[in-house]
Amino acid sequence: MYDAKVRGKNRYSICTSDMREDMQRRMVLTNSLLRALERDELRVFYQPQIDTATRGIVGYEALLRWENPDLGLLPPGMFIPLAEQTGLIRPIGEWVLRTACRQNRLWIDRGLPPRRMSVNLSVEQLRDRHLSDQIRSVLSETGMDARLLQLEITETAAIQADEPVVQMLSEIKKLGISISLDDFGVDYSSLSRLRELPIDHIKIDMRFVRGIEAGSKDEAIARTIIQLARNLGLQVLAEGVEHMHQYRFFARERCDEIQGFLFYKPMPPAQLEALL
Ligand code: C2E
Ligand code: MG
Ligand code: MG
Numbered sequence: 001m002y003d004a005k006v007r008g009k010n011r012y013s014i015c016t017s018d019m020r021e022d023m024q025r026r027m028v029l030t031n032s033l034l035r036a037l038e039r040d041e042l043r044v045f046y047q048p049q050i051d052t053a054t055r056g057i058v059g060y061e062a063l064l065r066w067e068n069p070d071l072g073l074l075p076p077g078m079f080i081p082l083a084e085q086t087g088l089i090r091p092i093g094e095w096v097l098r099t100a101c102r103q104n105r106l107w108i109d110r111g112l113p114p115r116r117m118s119v120n121l122s123v124e125q126l127r128d129r130h131l132s133d134q135i136r137s138v139l140s141e142t143g144m145d146a147r148l149l150q151l152e153i154t155e156t157a158a159i160q161a162d163e164p165v166v167q168m169l170s171e172i173k174k175l176g177i178s179i180s181l182d183d184f185g186v187d188y189s190s191l192s193r194l195r196e197l198p199i200d201h202i203k204i205d206m207r208f209v210r211g212i213e214a215g216s217k218d219e220a221i222a223r224t225i226i227q228l229a230r231n232l233g234l235q236v237l238a239e240g241v242e243h244m245h246q247y248r249f250f251a252r253e254r255c256d257e258i259q260g261f262l263f264y265k266p267m268p269p270a271q272l273e274a275l276l
Contacts, residue, residue, distance in 0.1 A: 029082060030088075034086075034088065041067045042066055043073075043268065044096060046103070046268075047060060047061045051257060052247075057115060059115050060118065060272070061152070061266075062096060063076065089125060100117050101142040101144035104148060116148050117149055117150065121151050121157075129168075135172060139175070150201065151178075151179055155181055155186060155187050159193055173200075180201035181202045185205050199234065201235045202225065203238075204225050212249050226253050226254070238259070240261075241262050242262050
């Protein structure tokens with residue numbers, strides 16, 4: 001039924017053995033994801049974000065990984081959609097937030113310079129009425145400075161955000177937390193939403209970054225997003241910078257920040273700490 005719906009509804013689909021296997025795989029994964037939290041199999045990796053002008057680290061993005069005993073280290077793309085469908089994203093999201101805040105506080109306590117910590121929020125978390133209370137208690141529990149916390153919401157989530165969600169975001173912002181619009185430019189980017197949403201920061205999606213070369217359309221789009229952010233008084237970051245010519249482009253266009261494999265990959269906290 002879902003297969004028929006995904007293919008445009010009002011049609012039928014024949015269940016194949018491939019589909020059955022896929023379903024079984026998802027069921028097994030859902031069951032073990034349920035226990036991953038309890039068994040302490042989730043990990044947070046951190047990827048530095050760079051000031052384009054100075055090349056100094058301005059912050060880190062917390063990125064979830066699952067150390068699955070059978071399948072190895074799994075990237076979030078393989079299990080976050082499942083977690084969202086099953087409601088598991090709420091406890092998992094809270095765990096990521098607490099872990100990242102605790103880590104940030106720990107680094108500061110060890111004498112490292114205070115830097116921003118960005119945590120991804122799923123649209124399911126935004127729909128949770130208790131989210132701002134949850135964030136408040138994580139902040140007080142971990143001793144994290146709210147001004148160092150940034151929450152990333154995807155453009156898709158932002159477009160879906162109804163009035164209660166916008167209000168919740170404003171409430172969160174009042175705590176001193178900044179809000180970033182992730183994967184900007186991918187979906188249909190609603191300019192009126194940009195005006196209404198309480199955001200501080202935009203992340204240009206890596207799809208545009210990949211196509212950066214002289215005279216390309218992606219270059220024109222990236223340039224336009226940077227200009228748009230500047231005119232709205234927002235900070236702007238380019239995501240997925242892998243090559244020097246891409247970095248040079250964003251430096252020339254005075255994009256505030258960049259993040260990408262050219263400088264750093266996401267890494268476990270101990271590795272980042274050694275590097276810092
Ligand atoms: P995102 O928030 O847009 O995160 C950036 C993704 O781009 C990360 O993938 C990162 O490893 C990857 N990346 C960074 N620089 C480069 C580069 O130069 N080249 C390439 N090819 N990739 C680069 P990752 O860690 O696999 O995460 C994928 C997505 O999963 C994230 O996209 C985010 O939407 C979601 N995600 C990750 N952690 C969490 C979490 O704790 N909660 C929620 N709700 N979603 C999360
Ligand atoms: Mg992100
Ligand atoms: Mg992104």
